[in-house]
Amino acid sequence: MKRFAMKEYGSAKEVLTEIEAAPREMDETHVRVKTMAFGVNPYDVSLRQGQMSSFRTLKFPYVLGNDGAGIVTEVGSQVDHVAVGDQVILHAVGGTYGEEIVVPGSKVAKKIPAISWAEAAGGVTPWLTAYNIVTHTLADKIGETILVQGASGAVGSLLVRLLKYRGKTVYATASKKNEELVRSLGVDEFAAYDQDDVGERFKEQIDTVIDATKGSRTAESGLMAMKAGGNYVVLNDLPEDQSKPGNYQHYAPSKEYSDLEALNAFNQLYQEADLHVTIAQKYPFTLESVIEAHEALEGHPPAGKFIVEREED
Ligand SMILES: NC(=O)c1ccc[n+]([C@@H]2O[C@H](COP(=O)([O-])OP(=O)(O)OC[C@H]3O[C@@H](n4cnc5c(N)ncnc54)[C@H](OP(=O)(O)O)[C@@H]3O)[C@@H](O)[C@H]2O)c1
CATH class of the missing domain: 3.90.180.10 (Medium-chain alcohol dehydrogenases, catalytic domain)
Structure with a gap:
């Protein structure tokens, strides 16, 4: 073999x-x-x-x-x-x-047959991450307005689709060149991290900031955007400065999260929430x-x- x-x-x-x-x-x-x-x-x-x-x-x-x-x-x-x-x-x-x-x-x-081999294989870790953050790590605490930083990424784009399916208002950032891709996911607001002042633009408007960028690149703008007392979730490193009141969390896979549950949800939401990888x-x-x-x-x-x-x- x-x-x-x-x-x-x-x-x-x-x-x-x-x-x-x-x-x-x-x-x-x-x-x-x-x-x-x-x-x-x-x-x-x-x-x-x-x-x-x-x-x-x-x-x-x-x-x-x-x-x-x-x-x-x-x-x-x-x-x-x-x-x-x-x-x-x-x-x-x-x-x-x-x-x-x-x-x-x-x-x-x-x-399900509608999902290609490539989308199925490509979706696993990004989907488990997006699903578990929304469903388990934050659950009812997530609030109504969520900022997804790195929305053009594998995790970020699935987060956007899932959050829209759950009826949330979703603000998103990515590079300017990926604006069209991110807007096609149905975001309510888009800002380009390489052109706009994201922190000023979304200042104090966000209940939950999820930094899904490669290497947690967006701490400064994310902290400005988060409402005091909001959630701040990262896939990589937490911001050094956590002086603003908030619920700071680093997402990591956990044995308490069922892969089978999440993968079954991937099948279901691929159809219902128009998920695409x-x-x-x-x-x-x-x-x-x-x-x-x-x-x-x-x-x-x-x-x-x-x-x-x-x-x-
Ligand atoms: N903790 C965990 O369990 C877990 C699980 C999954 C993934 N991760 C980590 O999470 C990160 C994202 O994973 P992924 O698979 O979604 O990666 P990906 O598909 O490569 O997406 C990376 C994202 O980062 C953005 N980005 C790159 N450079 C940036 C910069 N300088 N400033 C702002 N944004 C920037 C990209 O935006 P543009 O391309 O538009 O510039 C893109 O949206 C990776 O570091 C991965 O290792 C952690």
């Missing part, structure tokens, strides 16, 4: 490699999936560069990848919500960069593709997901 692994920390070209791996053992709680597509996330790039090495130990060769979609080939006896032959979306702790993966049944949901680039199932996708994500890539997809047999 072909898998794409990193042999140590370092540059994409130097450390990403193709390995031949034996199929993993199954037990009654697991599902084996033939991977049809996997998504490459900014997180994979940070992991490969060693940015998480002080708190996350990897055993090399390590197969990256949390997000995938594929076809079920084997099902443990205790799993009853998917069957052999089903098309599924899955969320793994690691290891989706390859031809096959074995994951706990609780991490796999059926995929923007695809920046689809690559063939090769090592060169994985390297290219990693290199693209190191810079400031165009909006959308980078997906490695396998051809149908």
Whole structure:
């Protein structure tokens, strides 16, 4: 079985490699999936560069990848919500960069046919993040007016669609070049972080600010925009200055959040809330593709997901 692994920390070209791996053992709680597509996330790039090495130990060769979609080939006896032959979306702790993966049944949901392999694989982590922030981390505390910073991103764009579906007023920021994309999501107000004074424009108007930018770039404007006592949620680093009264939270995945619940909601809201996962680039199932996708994500890539997809047999 072909898998794409990193042999140590370092540059994409130097450390990403193709390995031949034996199929993993199954037990009654697991599902084996033939991977049809996997998504490459900014997180994979940070992991490969060693940015998480002080708190996350990897055993090399390590197969990256949390997000995938594929076809079920084997099902443990205790799993009853998917069957052999089903098309599924899955969320793994690691290891989706390859031809096959074995994951706990609780991490796999059926995929509706309307969702392509690329959108399914590309949507997993961004959707789980958006869904969990809105549904669990903030829930009833979220308020009525929400600012999504980084609304052109994978997480940000799904946040916008979900919040609009829930009837919220959504203000959004992104670069000027992505204005049309972000407006097409149905935002109520848009400001370009590279042209407008976002903090002044939205000053004290926002109940919840969500900084979904790569690297938490928008603390200054977000803090100005937040009403005193509002929520301030980040995907990366919290602002150093938290002198303004507020509920400051760093979002991190939690065992208390059910992947199955969130992935089922993805299917449902894909139809009801017109969710779409923007695809920046689809690559063939090769090592060169994985390297290219990693290199693209190191810079400031165009909006959308980078997906490695396998051809149908
Ligand atoms: N904590 C968690 O569990 C968790 C989960 C998922 C993601 N994340 C992290 O959250 C971030 C977003 O993830 P993603 O997958 O949505 O990434 P993405 O698709 O690459 O989106 C990145 C966003 O950041 C914006 N951005 C880039 N440079 C900026 C700058 N200088 N100032 C303001 N905005 C800027 C981009 O806007 P333009 O392209 O329009 O400039 C885009 O909207 C990543 O850092 C990721 O690692 C964390």
